[in-house]
Amino acid sequence: MALTSFDLKARDGRARTGVITTPRGEIRTPAFMPVGTAATVKGMLPESVRATGADILLGNTYHLMLRPGAERVARLGGLHKFMNWDRPILTDSGGFQVMSLSELRKLTEKGVTFRSHVDGSKHELTPERSMEIQKLLGSDIVMAFDECPALPADRKRLTDSMRLSMRWAQRSRDAFGDRPGHMLFGIQQGGLEEDLRAESAEALKNIGFDGYAIGGLAVGEGQEAMFGCLDFAPGQLPEDKPRYLMGVGKPEDIVGAVKRGIDMMDCVLPSRSGRTGQAWTPRGQVNLKNARHADDPRPLDENCTCPACTSYSRAYLHHVYRSGEMIAGMLLTWHNLHYYQQLMQGMRDAIEAGTFVAFEADFQATRALGDIERL
Known part of the structure; x- marks a missing residue:
């Protein structure tokens, strides 16, 4: 029996539900991966992240290679042991962060110095070094090293970048080698151009990967453009492999992506929002900074079973946020991650039942209500 596999259980329209099997556990799809950039989901204990329903976390190659260093993590037993998370971990390749965070970077055919x-x-980060770092970290799902141009970009820039990423994809595949129990995902590029996306998909399929990511979206192009691209991009990738949309996103983006055939997503939004006093609920976003919550004894969401909603009032969450208390970010992050995982479970159930259209309509109608009336 293969150590890793992807089994589709049901389809409803283009939406799919299934299971990615790894030696460290199963990942139910569609899956939302909380982001543990520096070997921690900020404000959360690993067991708390698991309690929200997360099957897999994302770690960050760029941040971990700089601090504490991949070799150090390997000496200490690998990323799972280091951060006390025994389930699957996906690591990104570092390419996106190099492009967006680092100073004085220089891009060549070989890789990037920064x-x-x-x-x-x-x-220096090259496809070979990225594969080495991700192996040292011990990640279960490894991402090919790519270049991600910011949008908007002209067609020549998109074409050159995509073709460079495809050459790097081949080098990533060669450097990854044969690692039973670990998966390597290729990353499709090409901006919003259907023909460039098709060329990229063909190149990746010819190389052969265990899963395929759609990269280069959620980088400033807006939801309408992103959905326009997702109307064709997932269908260009193999049916029988997981499809991962990188860096998405808001709940409405996630539902729209799953509707268009996406199986996996990640985003810092639920944790980052929690630290800035923002909560996500079925009725949309709630800003706990607002004075309207100061005397409100009601929970954030009366139907939510997370600790923030079962044990604390809006008034308390408002107070601890305004007071700069750490518990504010902890509780709101827990709530947001819980809401995101409930959303994923709702979609998995709806796809299996063949009721995704009704699920989406209800999702939109509930969001349109806005937050509960102020007292």
């Missing part, structure tokens, strides 16, 4: 945003030290 200065660390932490201490200014000089580093």
